[in-house]
Amino acid sequence: MVAVISVSLPDDLVKKVDRAVEQYGYRSRSDLIKTALQTFLEGEGNKSSGNYRLIVVLSDHKASPYVDKNIVGLIHSYSEELIALYHQILQGPYCITIAVVGGKDDWRTIVRKLRSLNGVLGVQSLPI
Template structure:
């Protein structure tokens, strides 16, 4: 059964659209619409996976952001302070001017990990966020808080 197609309009920076068009061509999509549908399906799958993260988790949040964006560093720090009970360590690398790469290692309840990740994702100037989680080891000889 064919679903009705809805037409939408989006605005993108020129460099992002050029990269997207290049990927569309490499992957052999017949149109931008096909690529956008695929990207949206992947986004939904990732969103659903994040909401299924429950119980205690060991996690890493990977970020790339514009460290020159006014107020962004302060906002990132505020969120990290709000969730300091989860954070075990973090590391920051300065890439080319304006871009920072940060990895935050967490240990805590999946819902808290997800909430922190979503707050980071929503900040303007954050270019990339990826959450990875694992169940903590069950070996009682290993100590995790």
């Protein structure tokens, strides 16, 4: 059985979805959105056998001058789980922070808190 759900999207996101459908060869918007949701849910829910997570954060220090300090500080506050931390300035006002964390499910809390920071453009979490 397949459930039909309605999702409201801003016009600019619909245009991006339509471009991605054409560019990546999806049959429809629904197929692209299904794939995106499956990828997101599998990435958020899976654990690797080593129980490590790679957390990648893209930030804009123009939107929030202290965002990078807040990101690094937040990740450091989980020092018992922290395996590695890397921060790189990118072009323009952007930075990327990459952390490898271990431990139980604390990565979920870290990701949730990172996503709530002003100036964070995106957070991805992957099992490794």
